Amino acid sequence: MPEIRKDPVFGRWVIVAAERGLRPNDFHPDQGKDGSNCPFCAGREGSTPPTLYSLPGPGGAWRLRVVRNKYPALISGGSPENRREGIYEHMDALGIHEVIIETPEHGLRLEEQPGEAIADVLKTYILRVKEIKKDPGIKYVMIFKNHGRNAGASLLHPHSQLVGLPMSPIRVLQELNGAKQYFFENGSCVFCDIVREESAFEKRIVAQNADFLAITPYASRFSFEMWILPRAHNSHFEDMPEAAAGALAGVLKTVLSKLATSLKDLSYNLIVHTMPVQEPAAENYHWHIEIMPKLSHVAGFEWGTGFYINTISPEAAAEILNSGKSFTL
Amino acid sequence: MPEIRKDPVFGRWVIVAAERGLRPNDFHPDQGKDGSNCPFCAGREGSTPPTLYSLPGPGGAWRLRVVRNKYPALISGGSPENRREGIYEHMDALGIHEVIIETPEHGLRLEEQPGEAIADVLKTYILRVKEIKKDPGIKYVMIFKNHGRNAGASLLHPHSQLVGLPMSPIRVLQELNGAKQYFFENGSCVFCDIVREESAFEKRIVAQNADFLAITPYASRFSFEMWILPRAHNSHFEDMPEAAAGALAGVLKTVLSKLATSLKDLSYNLIVHTMPVQEPAAENYHWHIEIMPKLSHVAGFEWGTGFYINTISPEAAAEILNSGKSFTL
Numbered sequence: 001m002p003e004i005r006k007d008p009v010f011g012r013w014v015i016v017a018a019e020r021g022l023r024p025n026d027f028h029p030d031q032g033k034d035g036s037n038c039p040f041c042a043g044r045e046g047s048t049p050p051t052l053y054s055l056p057g058p059g060g061a062w063r064l065r066v067v068r069n070k071y072p073a074l075i076s077g078g079s080p081e082n083r084r085e086g087i088y089e090h091m092d093a094l095g096i097h098e099v100i101i102e103t104p105e106h107g108l109r110l111e112e113q114p115g116e117a118i119a120d121v122l123k124t125y126i127l128r129v130k131e132i133k134k135d136p137g138i139k140y141v142m143i144f145k146n147h148g149r150n151a152g153a154s155l156l157h158p159h160s161q162l163v164g165l166p167m168s169p170i171r172v173l174q175e176l177n178g179a180k181q182y183f184f185e186n187g188s189c190v191f192c193d194i195v196r197e198e199s200a201f202e203k204r205i206v207a208q209n210a211d212f213l214a215i216t217p218y219a220s221r222f223s224f225e226m227w228i229l230p231r232a233h234n235s236h237f238e239d240m241p242e243a244a245a246g247a248l249a250g251v252l253k254t255v256l257s258k259l260a261t262s263l264k265d266l267s268y269n270l271i272v273h274t275m276p277v278q279e280p281a282a283e284n285y286h287w288h289i290e291i292m293p294k295l296s297h298v299a300g301f302e303w304g305t306g307f308y309i310n311t312i313s314p315e316a317a318a319e320i321l322n323s324g325k326s327f328t329l
Numbered sequence: 330m331p332e333i334r335k336d337p338v339f340g341r342w343v344i345v346a347a348e349r350g351l352r353p354n355d356f357h358p359d360q361g362k363d364g365s366n367c368p369f370c371a372g373r374e375g376s377t378p379p380t381l382y383s384l385p386g387p388g389g390a391w392r393l394r395v396v397r398n399k400y401p402a403l404i405s406g407g408s409p410e411n412r413r414e415g416i417y418e419h420m421d422a423l424g425i426h427e428v429i430i431e432t433p434e435h436g437l438r439l440e441e442q443p444g445e446a447i448a449d450v451l452k453t454y455i456l457r458v459k460e461i462k463k464d465p466g467i468k469y470v471m472i473f474k475n476h477g478r479n480a481g482a483s484l485l486h487p488h489s490q491l492v493g494l495p496m497s498p499i500r501v502l503q504e505l506n507g508a509k510q511y512f513f514e515n516g517s518c519v520f521c522d523i524v525r526e527e528s529a530f531e532k533r534i535v536a537q538n539a540d541f542l543a544i545t546p547y548a549s550r551f552s553f554e555m556w557i558l559p560r561a562h563n564s565h566f567e568d569m570p571e572a573a574a575g576a577l578a579g580v581l582k583t584v585l586s587k588l589a590t591s592l593k594d595l596s597y598n599l600i601v602h603t604m605p606v607q608e609p610a611a612e613n614y615h616w617h618i619e620i621m622p623k624l625s626h627v628a629g630f631e632w633g634t635g636f637y638i639n640t641i642s643p644e645a646a647a648e649i650l651n652s653g654k655s656f657t658l
Contacts, residue, residue: 007548009507009519014548014637021640073630073638086526087519088547144629152628163630171635178338190338190416197415218417219336219343269629292632299481300473300598301402301490303621305498308343309402311350 001078002093012170015073015093023071025154035106039070040157042104052098053128055120064120065101066128072097074163080137096132096164100124106157110145111256118249121160125272126245128162129238133277138164140172140276143237148267150294160270168276175273176285183284191286194218195229204318207254211247214255216314216321221292223312224263224321226255228289237274237287252289258321259293264328267294330407331422341499344402344422352400354483364435368399369486371433381427382457384449393449394430395457401426403492409466425461425493429453435486439474440585447578450489454601455574457491458567462606467493469501469605472566477596479623489599497605504602505614512613520615523547524558533647536583540576543584545643545650550621552641553592553650555584557618566603566616581618587650588622593657596623 002017024039039047042061049068057063078092102110102121110118129141145160146153168176182190198204198215206226207214214228228251234240240248260266274287302308312320320327331346353368368376371390378397386392407421431439431450439447458470474489475482497505511519527533527544535555536543543557557580563569569577589595603616631637641649649656 005548007546008511008523009504011507012548012550012635012637014550014639016549016639016642018640018642018645020638085547086530087522088526142630142633144633146628150626152626152631161630163634165634169634169636171633174635175338178340182337193416194337197417201415217336218414219334219341220345221341221343267626269632271629271633273633294626297479297481297596297623298627299475300600301471301492302481303598304471304473304500304600304602305492305494306341306500306503307498308341309349310343310345311347313345313347316347 001075002073004091004093006089008087008089017071017073017093020071020073023154026156035157038106038155038157040099040101040155040159041106048099048101053124055124057104062104063117064103064124066124067099067101069097069099069161074165080166094137094166096135096138096162098128098132098162100128100160100162102158102160108158109147109256109260110158111253111260113253115246115249115253118253119245122245122248122252123242125160125162126238126240126242129277132162132164133238135164136278137166139278140165140168141238141274142169143272143274145270147270148265148294150267150297151269151292153267172273172276176275179285189233189284189286191229191288192233195231203315206258206318206321207251209247209250211244212251214251216317218314220310220314220317221308223295223310224259224293224317224327225310225314226259226291226293228252228255228291229286230288233283233286235275235282235285235287236277237272238277239281240287255291255321258324259291261324262321262327263293263295264326268292269294331402331404333420333422335418337416337418346400346402346422349400349402352483355485364486367435367484367486369428369430369484369488370435377428377430382453384453386433391433392446393432393453395453396428396430398426398428398490403494409495423466423495425464425467425491427457427461427491429457429489429491431487431489437487438476438585438589439487440582440589442582444575444578444582447582448574451574451577451581452571454489454491455567455569455571458606461491461493462567464493465607466495468607469494469497470567470603471498472601472603474599476599477594477623479596479626480598480621482596501602501605505604508614518562518613518615520558520617521562524560532644535587535647535650536580538576538579540573541580543580545646547643549639549643549646550637552624552639553588553622553646553656554639554643555588555620555622557581557584557620558615559617562612562615564604564611564614564616565606566601567606568610569616584620584650587653588620590653591650591656592622592624593655597621598623 053066054062055064074093074095142163204215217227269292334343382395383391384393403422403424471492533544546556598621
């Protein structure tokens with residue numbers, strides 16, 4: 001069973017999950033990328049845990065499926081107890097780990113699907129969060145998508161992941177604290193102010209519609225990093241009105257298409273940043289999506305300092321993405 | 330000129346350095362790995378900035394050279410002023426960025442050098458830190474080494490880097506605060522306690538001698554992560570007695586050799602963790618070296634949460650390293 005160990009200096013948590021080392025990897029030299037062994041393809045439903053939720057496709061087939069992760073980082077059914085080993089602390093890695101298989105087709109990338117199908121993926125995120133948060137022991141639901149080898153994906157077949165956690169993770173708390181501090185100092189939501197500032201400045205906009213704005217953020221850590229912000233203030237992703245899913249799908253399709261056009265062999269992490277699920281709506285936090293293309297590798301300086309070095313300014317990145325030109329490192 | 334931008338939510342700093350995008354890259358498909366264009370090889374001294382320091386080799390040649398980084402992340406000569414752009418803040422990226430070319434030989438990895446030569450590299454770190462800290466404007470000196478493509482290295486030729494910063498970076502402050510908190514709660518240095526605990530437990534030890542202990546730490550973020558700790562308490566790396574450099578070189582040679590034996594195509598970041606250079610010796614902090622092999626890619630869950638998922642326990646990692654067996658993912 002996976003366990004969580006606490007670093008005695010940093011307080012940093014590490015999940016030691018030996019079982020995950022056994023998961024299939026499309027990027028391993030011994031495995032094919034053609035999908036001939038892919039557990040997420042249509043017809044291979046028996047190689048995943050049972051379906052938790054699905055959407056029907058043509059001819060009785062499914063077009064989207066949600067399953068438990070077969071190689072979970074966190075699992076239900078352990079003890080919530082904190083245990084000591086000498087000066088160290090550890091506990092069972094309690095939680096929920098689900099996979100959303102976005103399509104039965106092995107090679108159909110999210111942005112290649114029609115807008116309505118992308119909206120269905122987003123609506124499924126919302127539905128699963130609402131289901132998972134019924135358990136009062138789950139404090140945070142992390143929704144993310146790893147695409148491509150450099151982003152840590154192990155399977156090529158388009159999928160997203162949901163992790164329900166028994167506590168709010170440190171990075172989420174740091175972001176909430178930063179937003180709270182900004183609200184305290186300025187009397188306004190920092191993300192609302194970013195939407196206003198970027199709408200006026202224009203040069204970092206990559207896509208927009210009446211409900212959403214996609215920008216290359218001012219202090220982009222990664223070249224071509226992108227944030228998608230709802231224009232209306234809302235702290236919880238899962239409280240997004242159902243109707244807005246279509247508008248978000250449209251912006252997401254545009255930005256992922258622009259990234260795929262400009263960057264060859266694109267790898268990216270997509271992360272939904274949202275409030276802890278058991279907390280009430282807040283005026284100082286604003287959910288949003290962060291997309292981090294991985295063109296280069298994080299190196300010693302970044303690991304040691306927590307600073308990032310970005311060799312392409314966000315203004316240059318927006319210009320390249322909007323030009324439709326392809327970019328080579 | 331590179332600039333530092335501050336993220337308005339996190340307070341996170343990002344260095345936007347377009348010039349660094351122009352640096353040569355041995356891992357680029359258009360470039361050779363044979364060293365035929367390598368700026369760090371003997372005979373190509375004209376392709377780097379002038380020598381700041383060197384050690385003489387046989388026949389009037391050099392065997393170690395220190396130069397300014399030609400594509401620096403930080404540079405001297407800008408303004409220390411903080412400037413506003415709407416809701417955002419930025420400043421010139423002030424600092425020092427040096428490269429230590431560890432050998433004139435393109436393919437001679439650090440652990441393949443004799444112990445005395447490794448000790449010379451370490452003594453050079455100390456010498457340069459002592460030189461750089463004479464400028465009271467430099468608050469922190471980050472010493473690190475990126476080896477291999479997955480660790481973010483752009484050149485194969487063995488080299489280390491030193492960055493002098495006008496402030497202590499956030500990750501350093503978090504570590505110092507964690508150690509301070511531990512001292513407050515336990516009345517002892519957390520690293521001294523780790524040395525004691527690990528010496529007794531034995532199963533995470535990879536190398537040791539009278540002065541240093543190398544372990545796979547209890548809450549390893551990365552598979553085969555390793556820490557080298559001096560047994561004697563000392564907060565500042567540069568205050569290490571000259572005689573200890575030989576002992577440290579011995580342990581470093583052993584652990585890097587074990588990593589290279591067990592892991593094919595090894596990539597790693599080596600980072601010296603030490604106190605801010607202008608601060609006095611402290612009883613609650615203890616310098617050490619962290620080595621982070623990069624076998625897998627940091628993915629969305631890690632980026633979103635700040636947690637790490639490690640699929641090989643530190644006990645299993647130590648066993649593999651000490652067995653001399655090679656490991657395949």
